[in-house]
Amino acid sequence: MGCSSSLPDRSSRRLSGLGNPESNGVPDAKNLRVKLVLLGDSGVGKSCIVLRFVRGQFDPTSKVTIGASFLSQTIALQDSTTVKFEIWDTAGQERYAALAPLYYRGAAVAVIVYDITSPESFNKAQYWVKELQKHGSPDIVLALVGNKADLHENREVPVQDGMDYAEKNGMFFIETSAKTADNINQLFEEIGKRLPRTPPS
């Protein structure tokens, strides 16, 4: 486990006023703070991934996200830097699609999730990649995640397809299972390693 225990929000430095801590620039290069957004079709498991990562839990009852949820989690990397992820877990429901810019604006990382048993969700993931390439921050770190890897007997999106698409678009790729916790921490550690170490000026 590469995760340090979660720091409760309240113990962190308070952000005051309307100031929006969207800039990844933190004074200390050893203690990064990044805004991360999860995008993808409804039901692919975005919330389950986040709750597995932040709380170590998996709740199989589906709780469709409304608008977006905000959670944070800090991890320590091998090189003794810490990364505090401020995570926007967005709603995949169609009616919220137009709001996505609200949540990905200024994000340093976007995690685009699909369900390996659903080709439609893979298509939707490609839609999000294109949208972020057009409208996201220029230096945004993109990750493509094929979730529900535990359901391999129902797999409809071959690993190779995900890998190829990610490579073509300069993305980091991983298959995960929020249910079994497989690759969940690895996903966030790998993202942490790929973050630019010097805050953009």
Next chain:
Amino acid sequence: MSMSATSSSSSGDGPEPNSETLENQFESVTIEESNRIVQKDEATEEPQLESSFNGSLDDNGNHEEFDVLEERIEVGSDARGIGDSGGGVVWGTNSELEVDGPSSPSSSGYAGERGSSSATSASRIGEVSEDEIQEVGNDGDVDRILDSQVAWVPGKRHVDEDDASISWRKRKKHFFILSHSGKPIYSRYGDEHKLAGFSATLQAIISFVENGGDRVKLVRAGKHQVVFLVKGPIYLVCISCTEEPYESLRGQLELIYSQMILILTKSVNRCFEKNPKFDMTPLLGGTDVVFSSLIHSFSWNPATFLHAYTCLPLAYATRQAAGAILQDVADSGVLFAILMSKHKVVSLVGAQKASLHPDDMLLLSNFIMSSESFRTSESFSPICLPRYNPVAFLYAYVHYLDVDTYLMLLTTSSDAFYHLKDCRIRIEMVLLKSNVLSEVQRSMLDGGMRVEDLPGDPLPRSGIASHLGQHKLPTDSPERYREPYSGIGGPAGLWHFIYRSIYLDQYVSSEFSAPISSPQQQKRLYRAYQKVYASMHDKGNGPHKTQFRRDENYVLLCWVTPDFELYAAFDPLADKALAIKTCNRVCQWVKDVENEIFLLGASPFSW
């Protein structure tokens, strides 16, 4: 029992209701009738009763005014004519709904909305509680027993049903939303997509009538009422054999429509301008649970017909402390700050000139409580308050402070999240420090007013320190269970009451206790209140009204003044004079504890 009395009266120029009690109006009645139970002689024997109650007593058990009501609607909308002449359509629909036959347990159980591991938590028994098909078999009693034990389970049921299933046709109350081109949008039971044919039939009826220049509102077909509501390109339909008054069902359709507007805003209409055949169902993805929970609340939440909200009972100072910190954040650019525990308000403030309608509060809290994801973490979501502005989204920051208590901060600014998060942290700190949260939790456990605790002394008492004027005994004290009325309601056979303050837009409802303890009994009582409410608010009645109604289930007494409305339910054998006296005591009691049960002053409604 076949005794039944219905009467109502208006006396427009009544004195201040607070200065004259209900009892005074009936003073002589009270004295002379104190030992009387039988109602049928009263009208003739007591001229005072005549003058106050306008003496149209109905002794034969019929609720005359409801028949009149039906006629008015049907004639008004010419629906009877349609029902008869267009029989091919309307009655055909009806005969399908009335198909008899053995109950078919065709439902294979609740299926989650989606996902590989869909929720199977709702058992078959769970479904029975909302099945409402008890009349089908002879095992109604069994169902009822199950009903009373099983809590309502959220979510859509019977998705495998369609209009060909007998079980679907047997449901007592259907709700549909469809587009003007006949595309299904929502159905309470069954899968919308499988109901395309049925939707088209409904659409045909509505447009048939509309083309004739009429707005069809109600079609009566045997036991069934079909109520229609047309909202631009969106049609809403209720098919019910619950015998609820037309006004109630229509009000429920209005709420369902508003719930949809809360999720999408009225600008969804534009989709239909571009494409009349537009399929709206994807836009409402994942919201079945919001609608089913609203529909469920029609049978337990009086806010759905009173158009008022209710507060969690709290010491005045405690609510003030909560209000002060909310006011603080409202001054920093928050439009509305609302703190609630379940469906009860702890405190709320609005920015200057912003007013929040009780229906919007109902729909907002229903939306939040029924959407499980709000419980997992802090959320930021667009929502629309239909009564505030039906065409624009507001942004809601939502955070649960404990299992039941949640804070909602509403703003017009889409990027206010971090500010609202800061506000929440400040609010939470103050609430914790000033013990508001623990008081809230305690009040949730203690509950509200209990008819058993109705003070015997009608004079206002001073120096009440205990919760709601009760002289509380420790919970573990055996005395608690030896109260004189426990198990049989309150004094004079008082079982339950609802008091609604007109100026405050708030109501208070007593806790349910034996003999009205099962959800079925509670639902039946609410339906009875609803009926009385509809008849009291029937246009053409004066502002000052009373009604006394006795049937085999209850005595219902209601009193509507320009300041407040009181609805009280008594034992069916209750003495009328005593009941009237008891209602006065209830009003006095409410006044004595109004500091604790209502949110006073600083109400955004008064601006």
